[in-house]
Amino acid sequence: MLGSPGCFIFIFLLCQLTGPAASRTRKELVGALGGAVTFPLNHSVNEIDSIIWIFNTTPLVTIQPNTPDGQANIIVTQNRNKERVDFLQGSYSMILSKLKKKDSGVYRVEIHSSSLQHPFTQEYGLQVYEYLSKPKVTMGLQNIENDTCVTNLTCSMEQGGEDVTYTWKSLGQATNESHYGSILPVSWRLGKRDITFICEARNPISSNSSNPIFAQKLCEGAPRDPTSSMVLKLLVVLFLLSAFALVAIILIMRKERGKVSEFIEEKKRTDNQQETLNYNPPSGETAEYDTVSHLNKTVPEENLVNTFYATVQIPPKMEKHDSLPTSPDTPKLYTYENVT
Known part of the structure; x- marks a missing residue:
């Protein structure tokens, strides 16, 4: 079967693919x-007509290696890149310096030759990173449960946070532990051996660590006595009960004081009515009589003959009320006449 025509055709097609098609695998590069x-350039092309370096879709550099004087002709399409572009001696591998964030992207090189049916191509992916500064650690809410301080630590970068991975290291325990991720759950029992936490941030070109953080410092602001919160709650309840009791007492006292005031007012009204009944001002149409009471209710029979009869003289009607007596208790004048 190895000598069959179909096998030779398959080998021929495979050789064609190992040329330009097999060279299109992208190489990932990182820069600071x-x-x-x-950008390394490895090829086996002999008769090179031209080499073109392309950034995204824009031609960056064009090289003509075969010139009459034997010197390669290098043309940089953008003036701002002339000082940044260089090539390795004896090779056409490109060196790009003074990297910027906007240099991140896709680069492609094309080698054109009359010996090739298609140009030889190679692609590169470049990602420019910043050097990491010291990561920042923030603490979440504290909580005390059964003499255990519980909180969360969060590690983050203020700048250059692309493709950053975080690792926590816990030092001071029987076995040092590591935790992957930006958030570290912390559970430390009060009074136990102190633990040191360190966050390490890393990206493809650099790494940096945070300042050490001590568990004892994290929890020193939290109350150590687990019953303190219960005592505080009881004090609040007692205060509220005392306040309610005081308000009730004040309301009862005001109510009793109101009753006493009403009783006093009622007594005053009763006395005023009694005085009004004892004093009736004179009227021209109504005669006023005064009753003379006897000192002794019984009259001896032998004095019946000498009984005196009294006639009461009622004064004429007064024209003005100003002439009324100043007091209702002023004695009235009586005229007695003997009847024989």
Whole structure:
């Protein structure tokens, strides 16, 4: 079967694919902000007519290696890149320096040759990162449960947070532990051995660690006595009960004081009515009589003959009320006449 025509055709097609088609696998590169990166160019093309470096869709550099004087002709399409572009000696691998964030993207090189049916191509993916600064650690809400301080620590970057991974290291325990992720749950029993937490941030070009954080410092602001919150609640309840009792007493006292005031007012009204009944001002149409009471209710029979009869003289009607007596108790004048 190895000598069959179909096998030779398959081998021929495979050889064609190992040329330009097999060279299209992208190579991922990373660079540091302000640094330099090299785009390696490995090929087996002999008769090279031209080499073109392309950034995204824009031509960056064009190279003509075969010139009459034997010197390669290098053309940089953008003037701002002339000082940033260079090539390795004896090779056409490109070096890009003074990297910027906007240099991140897709680069492609094309090698054109009359010996190739299609140009040889190679793609690169460049990602420019910043050097990481010291990560920032923030603490969540504290909570005390059964003499245990519970909280969360969060590690973050203020700048350059692309493709950053976080690792927590806990030092001071029987076995040092590691935790992956930006958030670290902390559970530390009060009074136990102190634990040190360190956050390490890492990206493809650099790493940096936070300042050490001590569990004892994290929980020193929290109350150590677990019954303190219960005592505080009881004090609040007692205060509210006392306040309600005081308000009730004040209301009862005001109510009793109101009753006493009503009784006094009623007594005053009763006395005023009694005085009014004892004093009736004279009227021209109504005669006023005064009753003379005897000192002794019984009259001896032998004095019946000498009984005196009294006639009461009623004064004429007064024209003005100003002439009334000043007091209802002023004695009235009586005229007695003997009847024989």
